[in-house]
Amino acid sequence: GAGVSQSPSNKVTEKGKDVELRCDPISGHTALYWYRQRLGQGLEFLIYFQGNSAPDKSGLPSDRFSAERTGESVSTLTIQRTQQEDSAVYLCASSLSRTGNYGYTFGSGTRLTVV
Amino acid sequence: AQSVTQLDSHVSVSEGTPVLLRCNYSSSYSPSLFWYVQHPNKGLQLLLKYTSAATLVKGINGFEAEFKKSETSFHLTKPSAHMSDAAEYFCVVTTNRDDKIIFGKGTRLHILP
Numbered sequence: 001g002a003g004v005s006q007s008p009s010n011k012v013t014e015k016g017k018d019v020e021l022r023c024d025p026i027s028g029h030t031a032l033y034w035y036r037q038r039l040g041q042g043l044e045f046l047i048y049f050q051g052n053s054a055p056d057k058s059g060l061p062s063d064r065f066s067a068e069r070t071g072e073s074v075s076t077l078t079i080q081r082t083q084q085e086d087s088a089v090y091l092c093a094s095s096l097s098r099t100g101n102y103g104y105t106f107g108s109g110t111r112l113t114v115v
Numbered sequence: 116a117q118s119v120t121q122l123d124s125h126v127s128v129s130e131g132t133p134v135l136l137r138c139n140y141s142s143s144y145s146p147s148l149f150w151y152v153q154h155p156n157k158g159l160q161l162l163l164k165y166t167s168a169a170t171l172v173k174g175i176n177g178f179e180a181e182f183k184k185s186e187t188s189f190h191l192t193k194p195s196a197h198m199s200d201a202a203e204y205f206c207v208v209t210t211n212r213d214d215k216i217i218f219g220k221g222t223r224l225h226i227l228p
Contacts (some may be wrong), residue, residue, distance in 0.1 A: 033216065042220030043205065091159065103217060104149070106159035
């Protein structure tokens, strides 16, 4: 597609359940990022994928969070045993190059609400 | 390591008056700097970017920003605000040495009629 696609756009889940968020980057974009934006706060880095290199997971807040990416295509962010503090908008971005000199294209995000 | 500071969490201006959103950065290497805008319930949109070419960068919707190395600043300006400019604005820094894109905490721009 023309842009970064994220699904679902909205997700309401019960505390303790697992959720999976999906990101389809722009075809050919080697770099893929996941960010989280909690209400009233700035964007928080979660994880970064670059081609076939080992991902940078330094932003994942706990071991309940994990992410996978198949080659240079789809990525999934999984949150296990969700907690209310996980409620946020989860944004995915992709870039043509590692340095992002062409800019980063963001998806519209997945709004996660844990009740 | 790099960081970015947006000095104002909220800015209010009247429609038709100039806009100034401030951003300071720190970087051990030559930075690339970006401004993104996020309208309510929409994804982030790139306004403009600086990547070591001209220091005055023109973006979409009449916005521009000037890279000032001596002041480590990349402030976003617009001569005349429009109601549709009301949104959250993020200043972003990255370098060719580090793979992370670092976001400021955002500035919410309010446009008064």
